[in-house]
Amino acid sequence: MHAAPPQTPVVVLAGFLGSGKTTLLNHLLHRSGGSRIGAVVNDFGAIEIDAMAVAGALGDSTVSLGNGCLCCAVDASELDVYLDRLTRPSAGIDVVVIEASGLAEPQELVRMVLASENPGVVYGGLVVVVDAAEFHATRARHPEVDRHLAIADLVVVNKADRAEDAEAVLALVRTLVDGAAVVPATYGRVDPEFLFDCRPAAERRGQLSFDDLHDEPDEYPGESGQGPGSGTGHGHAGHLHTGYDSLSVTADVPLNPRRLLEFLDSRPDGLYRIKGYVDLGPHDPRNRYAVHAVGRFLRFYPEPWPAGAPRLSRLVLIGSGIDTADLGRELEACKDDAPHADEHGMWGILRYVQDPDEDEPRPDPGPSAEADPYGDDSWT
Ligand SMILES: Nc1nc2c(ncn2[C@@H]2O[C@H](COP(=O)(O)OP(=O)(O)OP(=O)(O)O)[C@@H](O)[C@H]2O)c(=O)[nH]1
Secondary structure, three states: OOOOOOOEEEEEEEEOOOOOHHHHHHHHHHHOOOOOEEEEEEOOOOHHHHHHHHHHHHHHHOEEEOOOOHHHHOOHHHHHHHHHHHHOHHHOOOEEEEEOOOOOOHHHHHHHHHOOOOOOEEEEEEEEEEEHHHHHHHHHHOOOHHHHHHHOOEEEEEOOOOOOOHHHHHHHHHHHOOOOEEEEOOOOOOOHHHOOOOOOHHHOOOOOOHHHHHOOOOOOOOOOOOOHHHHHOOOOOOOOOOOEEEEEEEEOOOEOHHHHHHHHHOOOOOEEEEEEEEOOHHHOOOEEEEEEEEOOEEEEEEEEOOOOOOOOEEEEEEEEOOOHHHHHHHHHOOEOOOOOOOOOOOHHHHOOEEOOOOOOEOOOOOOOOOOOOOOOHHHO
């Protein structure tokens, strides 16, 4: 079994013209702590300004696509060139954000990222920004907004300050998404942790670090506070609270792969990210399995246990409106100290393991289409 290559999440940021994508991207650039963000923006109409604004914050990490609407003007191989450049280890970039033109069809971009042949690229989710103040009018003019919301992994309901009925818009958006986390925001201020691992510069590109989540220095004076996430017992000073909850779990008893997959397959709406690694005990004593879930996208990456590492499972779950106590209980029920592996117990898990020599995950022996939630041709 090959060790997982270091992978850089690639997030697609979409939303209608003026909804606040660039504002959100700039916010992320300034709030990402020691993490470096590589941005792909495209020049279309006012976008040159965007490119300059983003470039100013990024230095040389920005790649500007100068030929208009990203989804129709850029083919996958061209996007791959940019992704290769931004994800090579020497670039030192922790997350790539592709800001789609306000006119782009986001599912095409998502498909391009999922189809990337670069083993250093991992899909980081589709984030759709909506303008809460204009939501009803935008929907009336562009009914396709419903389609975009239906495939989003995270929806940022922006301009909450301008909307008269922000709560009603939030409630409506929640009826239009399919399992996505929905968070309100003003000036795109969402917690960057929602989108990627924020890590101190010295630890960039290292192993997933759970402690990073909770040990960040308070870099946001005046914006700290105890939000719903504090219900897990961790201090969250420094995070921007937009109603997210998180749960960290450590288990010294192996997890049963079937039960774990049942848990993951039925994960609740709003559970946006899961990261960490699990010990599957006798089902694969040599490897631990890194887990990466964003929205409905799920992958496992087997990697040999580091010499001397304690056999532990460690998971962090992040979402909006999730019941952390309930999730903790469900994960607890996945523990299994049976000494022997059950036959075919790993089948479900292996569906979500990407063979390093193949572009796509292994063929799905079961009925679930979860491995590629965007494979649904009804969007084309
Ligand atoms: N009042 C208010 N204005 C906002 C908010 N977020 C963004 N804006 C403003 O809305 C305008 C559009 O924001 P952008 O971030 O450029 O929007 P965009 O989605 O990148 O726009 P395009 O690139 O044209 O698609 C700017 O003038 C922002 O300052 C917000 O939460 N509240």
